[in-house]
Amino acid sequence: MAAALINVQKTVRKGEIIEIKTLMAHPMETGFRTGLGGQLIPRDIIHRFVCTFEGVEIFAADLFPAISANPFIAFTFMPQQSGTLTFRWFDDKGGAQVETARIEMV
């Protein structure tokens, strides 16, 4: 896994709902395609995405082979305090990409 783009506002007011947008660079190889030699290309997808805020899970998703490459996941959240968002993508190769973003309550 290579790179992620996270778009989230840095400051938030009490009671405000924010949208969090994430883009993850990943081939999302389905496991159904064949390569040049005719053999199946092994499946390699992100199968789980988890977002936690100060250690508490606020959003999670299971992903499947029909999801396109470079998956874009957006969701909303209403923070109650300042804190750190932690994003984790788990793929079939056993790798986990971790990114963080800080939100300040004003």
Place this chain on the structure above:
Amino acid sequence: MKRLAVLIACLSGPVCAQDSKSVSFDKRSTFDLMKPETQAMQRDDASNPAMLWVQEGRALWQAKAGSTDKACQDCHGDVASMKGVATRYPAYSAAQQKVVTLGQQIQFCRAQEQKAEPWTAEARPVLALSALVGLQSRGLPLAKTGPAEARAVAEGRALFTERRGQMNLSCAQCHDDHAGQSLGGAIIPQGHPTGYPIYRLEWQDLGSLERRLRNCLNGVRSEPWPSGSSENVAVQTYLRERAAGLPIETPAIRP
């Protein structure tokens, strides 16, 4: 009644066919033909997957490479200095004595200035740097070609209007004469290269104009021009001339 007569004349065929040598219709970016969802995806950088390549390009811009241990920014400074550059490519390069695409110029810089291992023609880093440099010109109009590119433009125009492949079709027959009409459920675009490298949803990948041309050539069952060949660059140069004035959208999304 007069209007009806014109309509009938149009429907009956070649009367309506436009002169392939000049594009007389209003130039429109393919962006206008896309579904609102796809347009929204391009408008919002946070949802545009091509931005992943731009981010990669930014890292490459600052990374020292090759035996001279130089990074792009050591000569060019901040990448913002590349504003307007992408409006002028493909362009004549005096050093290489030929018209080159932006990707080829990046490769040339890498070989000459950095003395680094060359990348393959459409390798990820080339696309990433092209996207980054192209992004600096977003919103600026594509520039008209100059006298140095005149030969390439003429060669490109000839190739564009030449029938080819088992389908015996020229580029112009679709993209000049029948642009805006339907082809198997899709609307034929005018084919202006305003957003390259593009993130094409069909490819699920970022791709160059060369890749897009290969796609069309395969479609008419014609042998694609070799990568980086003079034909390939000539057509790209003609397309730039043909699209002059349209704003750059790099990195664009296309279906």
